[in-house]
Each structure stands twice: as C-alpha cells, then as structure tokens.
Amino acid sequence: MNTFLVILLIAAMIATVVALIRGIVAFLKVTEAELKGEGPPSAASLKSNKMMQFRIFFQAIAVLIVVVIMFAAGRT
Template identity: 80%
Template sequence: MNTFLVLLLIAAMIATLVALVRGIVTFLKTTEAELKGGDGPSASALKSNKMMQYRIFFQALAVLIVVVLLFAAGRT
C-alpha cells in the first residue's frame, strides 16, 4: 500500500511540475498585442490560466497523498 502511495505521490509531483512549466511557457508566449487587445482574455491567457489550475489541483493531490502516508506511517 505504501509503495503504491509513494508512486502516486511521485506521479502527482511530476504532473505538478509539468503543469507549472507548461503554464509558464504559455504565459511567456503571450504577445504584447494580445495583452493590449480589449476583446477579453486571449486564447493563450486562458490556456495559461487552465495550466495553473491544473497545477493547483495536482499540488493539492500531492499534499493529500503525503498526509495519507504520514497517517499510515503513524499507525505502524
């Protein structure tokens, strides 16, 4: 059980890192023309925002897995 949780934790941490990097790259690709456009958020801004939401989700998942691992370690 602990091995499975550790592997799940590693997967969640990697997913967090991937979402973070993709969000930053998308943010950096935003052009000045997109920023000055008054038609609402651009497609790249929406994608960057979505990537950061994924990062928060995966980060929360990783923290939850750590909590479960700590509880499991305390019971043995």
Template identity: 80%
Template sequence: MNIFLVILLVAAMIATVVALVRGIIAFLRTTEAELKGDGPSASSIKSNRMMQFRVFFQALAVLIVVIIMFAAGQT
C-alpha cells in the same frame, strides 16, 4: 500499500511540474497585441487552465503525503 502511495506521490509531483512548465510557457507566449485586445486570448486561457491544474495536482500531492504520514503513524 506504502509503495503504491509513494508512486502516486511521485506521479502527482511530476504532474505538478509539467502543469507549471506548460502554464509558464503559455504565459510567455502572450504577445503585446493580445494584451491590448478585447477579452482573454487563447494563450492566456491555456495559461490559466494549466495553473489551475498545477494547484489541483499540488493539493493532491499534499493529500497523499498526509495519507502516507497517517499510515506511517498507524504502524
């Protein structure tokens, strides 16, 4: 059971890093013309979505750590 949780934790950590990198790349692709335009651009929407995914995966990783710590305390 613990090895399964560790694998899930590693997967959540990798997903967090991937979402962070993709969000930063999308943010860096925002041009000055897009910043002056009307409303949000496609790259800013993608950047925002990736950062929301990052927060979700990060929260998931913290939850898995809490479960692992709780399971370790039970043994």
C-alpha cells in the same frame, strides 16, 4: 500499500511540474496588450490560466497523499 502511495505521490509531483512548465510557456506567449487588460483574452491566456489551475489541483493531490502516508506511518 506504502509503495503504491509513494508511486502516486511521485506521479502527482511530476504532473505538478509538467502543468507548471506548460503554464509558464503559455504565459510567455501572452502579449503585452493582453497583460494590460486590453481586448478579449487570447487562447494563450486561457491555456495559461487552465494549466495553473491544473497545477494547483495536482499540488493538492500531492499534499493529500503526503498526509495519507504520514498518517499510515504513524499507525505502525
């Protein structure tokens, strides 16, 4: 059980890093005019926002797995 949780934790951490990198790359494609709030958001802006939302989601999953691991370790 513990090994499975550790594997899940590693997968969640990798997913967090991947989402972070993809979000940063998408953010770098955003133009200066978009950053000033001029005009509608571009596809790059929307993708950057979505990737950062995924990053937060994967981070939350990783934290929950750590809590479960610590709870399981405390019970033994």
